[in-house]
Amino acid sequence: MPNRPIRYRGVELPVIERFRIGGRTYLAVAKIGSSGRRAFRVFDPSAKQMRALHILPTSSGGVDRVRTLQRLTRGDNEILQILECHRDGDSVYVVLPWVDGFNLRSVLNGIRDRNRHRIAAPEAVRLVRGVAHALRHLHRQKQIVHGDIKPANLILTKRTSLVLIDYGNAWTVERTTRREEGDGTSGVYSSPELLGGQLRVDFRADCFSLGVVLYEMLTSQIPYDGHGGKVGMLPDSVQSGSRLVPPSEISPERDQIPRRIWKTVDDLLNRSLAIKPDDRFETSSQWLESWNAAMAEIRQTTRHGPTPTLVSRVTDWIQRRMT
Secondary structure, eight states: OOOOOEEETTEEEOOOEEEEETTEEEEEEEEOOOTTSEEEEEEETTTTEEEEEEEEEOOTTHHHHHHHHHHHTTTOSSBOOOOEEEEETTEEEEEEEOOOEEEHHHHHHHHHHHOOSOOOHHHHHHHHHHHHHHHHHHHHHHOEEOOOOOGGGEEEETTSOEEEOOOTTOEEGGGGGGOOTTTTOOGGGSOHHHHTTOSOOOHHHHHHHHHHHHHHHHHSSOTTTTTGGGGGGSOHHHHHHOOOOOHHHHOTTTTTSOHHHHHHHHHHHHHHTOSSGGGSOSSHHHHHHHHHHHHHHHHHHHTTSOOSSOHHHHHHHHHHHHO
16 A cells, blocks of 8 residues: 655655654655665654654664764754664664755855855854864764765755764774775765775864865865865875965955955865875864864954855845745
8 A cells, every 4th residue: 555645844745665663653755865875854753853864784883883973963063963773684774853954065056056145254164163063072082983074965054054964984983994995985075095995094084074165165166176085096296286275365255355364264274185184183172273263263353344145145045046
């Protein structure tokens, strides 16, 4: 017997699959992309809320790892709290809140293609800094590396924050020697050491990936002439000649943002995007201090004048295009 459709916020949605997880029924209404894994947007009838359901393959320590993430993400607004985690046969079912907002990949595509309604540089730094704080919590507490930070895994919410909606290939540093081939390699956003197959990585891989995201938000370009983390795969002769162009030189806002702000942002990205991990930050605390320094300069400078185009204008524009 086919599943009956449901009504949610006045819209009728078809039910494509039904799941029974931890004593609750979840009705899948759409498939969602998630790094090749099975994932769905599901309706929770008992809570009358939409959720995200990720179905992961069972691996050694996989359930323990997800439950560790569940504990560590409580209270972090920039990383979703795991609501349910259950193992059934060869699969691990993970339920997370559904976040209403706009996928950052779509937002950046719209900004680049139409050259309008940019997220102002100070606002971009504020948004991404929130994610850096949440990631640093994972790094510090259990040495957990996310490993798959990219715009497609970030949602720009209507309350003007960035939320990391996918745990990517998060693993503990102690277990990186057992990760599967291909884990955490999202092209230009991945760090050179991940793309190069280095067995043991640390927080500096996330440091690089988040740096690429901010760089793209500021410039609509990928660093290292579009190579991003793939610059580490180029021949040494080419790699040595590759230059990281500071965002202050190519941002459309280069003449609108005070030089004091650009200096802190350039310094942050110069270290975050170093090709070799040892040339980045020595500790996650240093990394966070650099984000805080940039944000402090922004607050000090913009205190005496209006902040340029805020993210709310971007979300308003996208909302108009979707209606």
